[in-house]
Amino acid sequence: MRSSFEKGFSYGCCRLALFTKNSSNSLILCDYDINKTRNLLSTFALSKLRFTNYRYMAKVMRIKKGLSLNLKGKAPEERLRPLSPSSTYAVVPDDYPGLLPKLMVREGDRVLAGSPLMYHKGAEELVFTSPVSGEVLSINRGAKRKILSIEIKPDATIEYAPFDISRAANLPADQLRNLLLSSGMWSLLRQRPFDRIADLRQTPRDIFVTAHFTAPLAPRCAYMLAGREAELQAGLSALAKLTQGKVYVAVEPGAFPNLKEVERVEVSGPHPAGLCGTLINKIAPVNKGEMVWTLKATDAAVIGRFLLTGKTDFSRPVALTGSDAAQHGYTELLPGCRVREVFADALCVRKEHERVICGDVLTGRKLDDSNPFFPQGCDQITVIPEGDDVNEFFGWATPGFGKLSHSRSFFSWMSPKSREYVVDARVKGGERAMIMSNEYDRVFALNILPEYLLKAIIAFDIPKMEDLGIYEVAPEDFALCEFVDTSKIEIQHIVRQGLDLLYKEIN
Structure with missing residues (x-):
């Protein structure tokens, strides 16, 4: 805890915080050389400060635009009682945007946890593995024989496919890439542009990881990964080998202070402060011809657990x-x-x-x-x-005293901010024409014009889509726009279609 004496000042791009603690002066440094800082402090007649306690501070990103929905039903930080077993497990191709699945198993085959079930038509190295060991119970198909799911009846005890991870910590980038592909861990990686499974043929400019979830009723990532810091660090260290740039990790203030080989970014503010799209837009936007990866810290921990244990445990x-x-x-x-x-x-x-x-x-x-x-x-x-x-x-x-409303249509706006609301799944209206009333921009945190980008997507005007920032967005970035939209337009669906069509056009 800091004492009552606290002072901060700026010098160029360096931010310093000076404070006393237990009657001894301490210094927190941020990206600045200690010797240069000592000389700088002497200029301010502070040369008597003792450099007894210093550490690097994270970057701080404060988001002002957005909307935090205070809903009833938050999860307390406690564990639930043991759950019942599942009779079957399934791999669903639709969970992976852009996947064109090709089967590698038949009904009745025996598989291990980590055994490949299907691969991507455009890249046979990209396989999707079984979460459990057991028997392939059924391969469910829909219209035009589309694969809907691959169901597996699990064994009483899960057996894992063997992977050699004895030298995982020292593997070069190409061998580490092959290990992630063969184990199915690659399916956890997403890329921008297009918000689809990461292209294995390209090296990302940077990698963005979010460890701060800000969506309504979102869980607290620091609690979810408590005791799993080693797994998280192993995953992040592996990701750092796969990019020529940096690995940025968005965290809530004070969380995960000991991360290495990454650049911590402490984010605060309303939703969408914790989305990777917000982090990308504020730190290093994606231009045409560039590609970055995104994933959650919980996904990075799954990768790290595999590299530490050799088990393809996706739990x-x-x-x-x-x-x-x-x-x-x-x-x-x-x-x-x-x-x-x-x-x-x-x-x-x-x-x-x-x-x-x-x-x-x-x-x-x-x-x-x-x-x-x-x-x-x-x-x-x-x-x-x-x-x-x-x-x-x-x-x-x-009057709607108990109804949630962003536009102040009801008197609930007079309620205290701590009030929790109960919402249901009703749309409460039909789709109408898009109204250019600036309502999207009030909750849209990215430095992009959402209304004009949506119109360009609907018209499929590729030059305008590129100029307006289509390469760095994902449907989730427009979720709040869809929530506050008085026209009831399915904005996320429009963005998803636009990204898929643009990918087909370019490739």
Whole structure:
């Protein structure tokens, strides 16, 4: 803790904080040489300061534009009781944007955890592996024989495919890349532009990792990875070998102070402060011809655990949140499990009129009978009312003291900021024409004109899309715009289509 005496000043790009602690003067340095700083301090008649305690400070990024939705149902920092086993696990191709799957197994085949199930049509080295050992139970197909899922009946005890990780810490970049590809760990990496699985043929300019989740009811990453710092560091150290630039890690203030081989960025402010797109836009925007990677810190920890143990264990801490969740807290889930089977009666308060979302309420995927599996890379399950059993007569004309509204349509804007709201899944209106009222810009933190970019995407005007910043955005960056949009336009879907069409046009 700092004492009452605290002083800060700036010199060029260097920020120093001077303070006393236990009657002894200490100095915190930020990216500046100690000898130069000592000379600088003597100029300010502070030469008697003792350099007894110094450390490097992280960059600080404060986001002002955005919107934090204070919803009911946050997960307390406690563990849930043991869960029920899942009868089957599945790998779903639609969980990986841009994937063109080709099967490598048949029904009835025996597989180990880490055995390849399918590969990407454009790159046979990019394989997607089984989360468990067992028997391939079924390969489910849809229209035009599209692969919907590969289901596996798990063994009582999981057996892992062997991988040689004896020299993983000293592997050169090309061999490390091959190890991540053959183990299926590459599927955790995303690239900008196009927000799809990272291109294995290109080296990223930089890598951006987010360890600070700011979405509604988002879990606290520092708690999720408590005790797993070694796994996180191993993953980040491996990523640092795969880029010629830097690995930027966005953290909440004070979290993960001992990370090495990366550049910590302490972020604060409303959502979308914790998104990789915000970090990219504020630190090093992506220009045409450049490519960066993005991932979550929990994904980096999964990679690190594989490099330390040799096991392709994709399990991760997950938060159960939402106003209609039967319990709230953290648990460990393996991607591909059947969510309703695993949680059983502990998932929902009621048995009907509820929506279970894998992810947050802004960007998550609805859990239904057609896809009941927990997706890869997800850290949160949200349960809210569906709203299909609610009938309001002239609901828009009521005072709405308990209704969440960003536009001050209801008197709830007079409530204290600490108030928690219960929201449901109703859209409350049909799609209308886009209104240029600057409502997107109020919550859009990126240095981009969202309305004009959306119009360019709809018109598929490639030069304008490039000029307006299409290469550094992802659908999640527009989630708040979709939430506040009075026109009820599916903005994230438009951005996703635009990115996919642009990728096909260029490639």
